[in-house]
Structures are given as structure tokens and as C-alpha cells.
Amino acid sequence: MIEVYAPASSGNFAVGFDLLGAALAPVSGALLGDIVAIESSNSGQDEFICSGKYAEKLAGPKEDNLAYQCLVHFREHVSSDMPACKLELKKNLPVGSGLGSSACSVVAAFAALDKFANTNLSQKQLLALMADFEEKVSGGRHYDNIAPCYLGGLQLCGDLVPNNSLALPTDENWQLVVAYPGFALNTAKARAVLPKEVSMHTSINYGQRLSAFTALCFSGQFDSAIALMKDELAEPYRQSLIAGFSDAKVALPELGAEVVAISGAGPTLLALTKSETQAQAIDAWLKENYLNENGFSHICKIDNRGTRVLEKGESDVIA
Numbered sequence: 001m002i003e004v005y006a007p008a009s010s011g012n013f014a015v016g017f018d019l020l021g022a023a024l025a026p027v028s029g030a031l032l033g034d035i036v037a038i039e040s041s042n043s044g045q046d047e048f049i050c051s052g053k054y055a056e057k058l059a060g061p062k063e064d065n066l067a068y069q070c071l072v073h074f075r076e077h078v079s080s081d082m083p084a085c086k087l088e089l090k091k092n093l094p095v096g097s098g099l100g101s102s103a104c105s106v107v108a109a110f111a112a113l114d115k116f117a118n119t120n121l122s123q124k125q126l127l128a129l130m131a132d133f134e135e136k137v138s139g140g141r142h143y144d145n146i147a148p149c150y151l152g153g154l155q156l157c158g159d160l161v162p163n164n165s166l167a168l169p170t171d172e173n174w175q176l177v178v179a180y181p182g183f184a185l186n187t188a189k190a191r192a193v194l195p196k197e198v199s200m201h202t203s204i205n206y207g208q209r210l211s212a213f214t215a216l217c218f219s220g221q222f223d224s225a226i227a228l229m230k231d232e233l234a235e236p237y238r239q240s241l242i243a244g245f246s247d248a249k250v251a252l253p254e255l256g257a258e259v260v261a262i263s264g265a266g267p268t269l270l271a272l273t274k275s276e277t278q279a280q281a282i283d284a285w286l287k288e289n290y291l292n293e294n295g296f297s298h299i300c301k302i303d304n305r306g307t308r309v310l311e312k313g314e315s316d317v318i319a
């Protein structure tokens with residue numbers, strides 16, 4: 001049996017709407033992401049199981065589940081002679097979270113299928129397959145969850161980027177606190193509130209911020225880079241969809257947060273600090289003030305490993 005883990009990710013990373021995303025690893029060492037287990041099927045037919053903490057949110061027909069759709073697509077379009085398999089999605093990330101939940105399932109499923117079938121698809125081929133599915137679900141073609149989820153790190157990604165993704169250097173001191181408030185926000189809905197067009201001024205600001213952020217990361221000037229982490233494209237339109245976000249935006253800088261942003265399309269909040277003590281204070285505030293009984297908050301680092309095959313026993317500790 002092969003078990004493939006795909007980490008949660010934070011799309012946009014404040015300064016790069018649709019073009020920048022970071023893979024996340026809780027400092028506790030626990031896994032925050034979906035797992036796909038795949039093995040040969042004894043029945044001679046493909047089998048699909050969805051288990052895990054958030055499986056009940058995907059309790060409908062298996063045909064509605066993205067991981068099953070990946071299996072069907074892979075057999076039809078990539079490897080028709082792949083042996084019959086039993087594919088289990090362990091759904092450990094909440095749906096509609098802003099943590100790249102659909103990307104996690106799609107990336108883990110395609111990576112597991114590629115390994116099981118020995119198809120050895122290239123990075124470009126795999127990212128293209130994954131982006132097709134992300135586009136179907138969210139209503140926009142963006143790589144800012146699938147690229148970091150698959151490759152790890154902080155990725156600048158898009159159709160115009162060579163191989164669709166470029167890894168940026170990051171500061172080892174970054175502490176990323178991610179708080180999922182416990183309710184879902186559908187990505188397509190959170191995209192529908194955005195303006196269809198933006199002004200020349202806004203476009204130029206966006207280009208300046210993202211290009212300077214990228215250049216500063218490459219020259220190791222991380223403090224100047226994070227000073228540019230501001231989202232003028234999505235946050236102003238989305239914050240009213242996320243109860244508690246505006247209060248957190250005021251409170252968290254007083255606790256040392258250098259950036260407070262919406263993670264992906266929300267409702268997860270992303271806060272960045274360089275101090276472990278401040279990260280703990282931010283995490284505690286969010287647990288007290290931002291979450292309902294279904295929410296969680298984790299202090300994370302950037303996950304530089306991305307999607308990977310788990311060793312035996314490694315899947316035991318789920319965040």
C-alpha cells in the first residue's frame with residue numbers, strides 16, 4: 001500500500017492574489033492535510049472509500065468526490081491499463097476552509113495514482129491535471145494551492161510562469177498562525193464578490209508589491225518583503241463574509257502580528273510573526289476570539305517538503 005500526504009496551503013499569501021501560495025507544516029510535527037492510500041483491489045474493479053474527520057461533509061455519491069473524479073479521469077485519460085485499485089481518501093481538512101482543501105485531495109490523489117501506475121508524469125503534466133480540477137471547483141484557474149501543496153515551499157505560480165511554478169526563498173523565522181473559524185466559505189462564492197475589473201492604479205500597485213516582494217525574497221531582505229504583504233484585490237471585498245476578521249485585524253498587530261490576512265478565499269485567517277512567543281499569544285487570542293466549537297488554530301512553518309509518500313506509522317499524528 002502507498003500512502004501519499006498532501007499538506008494544507010495558504011493561497012494568495014496576502015501579496016499575490018491567485019499567484020502566490022505557501023505549504024504549511026504545524027510546528028507540533030502533526031500532519032495538517034489529506035492522505036490518499038492506494039493499493040491493488042482484490043475485486044478486480046476500482047474501489048473508493050472516503051474516511052477521516054471531515055468525510056461526513058463529502059457523504060454524497062462518490063461521483064461528487066474530487067478524489068474519485070481524479071481516479072476516473074486518470075484511468076480514462078492517463079493510464080487505461082493501470083491495475084484495478086482501492087483508493088482511500090482520508091479527508092483531514094475541512095471543506096471550504098481557505099486551506100486548499102480541494103487542492104489537497106486532488107494533489108494527493110493524482111500523486112498517489114502516478115506512483116501506483118508508475119506513469120512518472122512530469123511536474124508540468126501533473127500541475128496541469130491538478131489545475132484543471134481546481135478550475136472546475138472554484139471557477140478560476142489558479143495554482144496557488146496546488147503548486148505549494150504539491151511542491152512545498154512558497155511558490156510563485158501561474159500559466160505564464162516557467163513550469164507553472166517558481167519557488168521563492170523564505171525566512172526560517174517566519175511563524176505562520178492559521179486559524180480556521182469553524183464555518184465554511186465556498187471559494188466560488190468568495191470569488192463572486194470580487195470586482196470583474198480593477199483600475200490601472202490598483203493593477204500597478206499589485207504589480208509593484210508582488211514583483212518587489214519576489215525580488216526582496218531572492219535577495220534575503222525578508223523584513224522589507226513582509227512590509228509589502230498587503231491585499232488590496234480581495235480582502236476589502238471578502239472581509240465582510242468572515243465574521244470576526246475585522247476585529248482580528250485590529251487586535252493581532254498589538255500582539256506582534258506583522259501581517260494579518262485572509263488565507264486563500266477564507267475564512268481561515270493567516271497571521272505572520274517572527275517570534276515564537278508572539279505566535280503563541282496570537283494563537284491563544286484566535287482560539288479565544290475567532291473560533292467556534294468546530295474551529296482550530298495552528299502555529300505553522302513553511303512546509304518545504306510538499307506532497308510525499310508517508311513512512312509506516314507517519315500518518316498516526318493528525319493535527
Ligand SMILES: Nc1ncnc2c1ncn2[C@@H]1O[C@H](COP(=O)(O)OP(=O)(O)OP(=O)(O)O)[C@@H](O)[C@H]1O
Nearest residue numbers: 065066095096097098099100101102105186187264
Ligand atoms: N475531496 C474533496 N475535498 C474538498 N472538496 C471537495 C472534495 N470533493 C468534492 N468537493 C467539493 O468541492 C467544493 C470545494 O469547495 P471550495 O473550493 O470552496 O473548497 P476548498 O477547496 O476546501 O476551499 P479552499 O481552497 O478555500 O480551502 C465543495 O463543494 C465540496 O463539496
Ligand SMILES: N[C@@H](CCO)C(=O)O
Nearest residue numbers: 011018142144264265
Ligand atoms: N486564490 C484563490 C484561491 C485561494 O485558495 C482565491 O483567493 O480565490
